[in-house]
Amino acid sequence: MRVVVDYDLCESNAVCMAVAPEIFEVRDDDFLYVLNETPDEAMREKLVEAAERCPKQAIAIADD
């Protein structure tokens, strides 16, 4: 499982960080950093929630 963020869409509103701080962090420079691009399967539910709550639909979960 891979977390893919479309940075052209992302506006750093940190909604994903509130859902899954283990994976997403918006730092003081106002950019989003993905802390772990290939998280454990156990994180899937949280990631799906982050993807759905992202107002810009910038998060995708790739299974490859």
Next chain:
Amino acid sequence: MNAEQAPNSPHIAVVGASLAGWRAAEQLRRSEFGGTITLIGDEPHQPYDRPPLSKQVLAGDWPAERTVLAPEDQLRELDLTARFGTRAIGLNLADRTLTLAPAPPAGADQGDYELGDHDTEELGFDGLIIATGARCRALPTGGLSGIHTLRTLDDAMAITEAFDAHPSRVAVVGAGFIGAEVAATARGRGLEVTMIEALPIPLGRVLGEDIGQLCAELHREHGVDLRLGVGVEHFVGGPEDRVTGVVLTDGSTVDADVVVVGIGVIPNTEWLEGSGLELDNGVMCDETCLAAPGVVAVGDVACWRHVTFDEVMRVEHWENAVEQGKFGANRLLKWFETGDDSASSEPYAPVPWFWSDQYDRKLQLAGRIRSDDTSEIVTGSLEERRFATIFGRSGKLVGVFGMNRPRHVMQYRQLITEGATWDEALSFAKE
């Protein structure tokens, strides 16, 4: 009805096929609802997203298709019957039926459209999700064209077309969030803009005077001709009844060949009048989103008592439509199992949050703030146009506003969720 009477394969009708209704339908399937679902929406379109309308769509950066929320294949996956272009015009709670009719042609108002009996049909349901959202408050146009409101994709396409025609001036009525975004987008396209606001300070009542002043400055710095403390007296027109200007309450006239009115919204509840549901600035629900046995309301149309903020609220934000859509779907499924017993159900008590993009600034507000709350800037400064302000009431942290400070807004929002006191919030700021 209770668990014993629940049919084996119940039918849930979702009325309103936009963000809240779509997310509710999706959640029903995710929670393994095996019955049938009908999704009824009066717009001809598949569910689409509204926030880009005042931003990327109006800017000419996104084609309409990019706003689609639910592509055909996702709709198919949910195995539901989609009835787009169909309006619910009545609800009979005793018989558990909806009256449906073809949606009136674009532009026709709710109410002023006559139906023949043969056009209507009855649709039975076991559970109902009301997600009919809200529509724009309008001003009398005096029959002139060129005066718009912005709520739907069709509205956005009409305004985009008007902007494409290089108008000599755009008048925006209302400096609330939608008006501010329209003004910002129009300036971004190089159009001349006059913004008219009845309050002396834009958003002053919501964000307080200092932040409101800053919002005013932001518009002026970007070349908007801002007229504060004046209202619209009437519109004036020219040949072919096209608008040519706006007469203000101070007697002055603003020349404009396109007008966009953004003065707030009205919840779409007319179709529920006489149904027995309590309607008061929206569909009144209990604290778990239940409006009547087997009926929930979600999104912009829903009103409910928020247990932690201890106030009746109706929230007009994107995220609430998503969250309440999902929550309401699950509440309805629980009702099928256990009935009306709301005391044993979790209350719906989120910390509301929204964003607004204006020029190169991102404004965000979380929580519930009032003009007499205590406030304190916790990072940055108004001069930098990059800051976060927190709001407190009765010793509690109740809100946070940020301009280009998304990270801080989320952190303080989390503190509000945790029930932090004002002192705790202040000491967090010092860390």
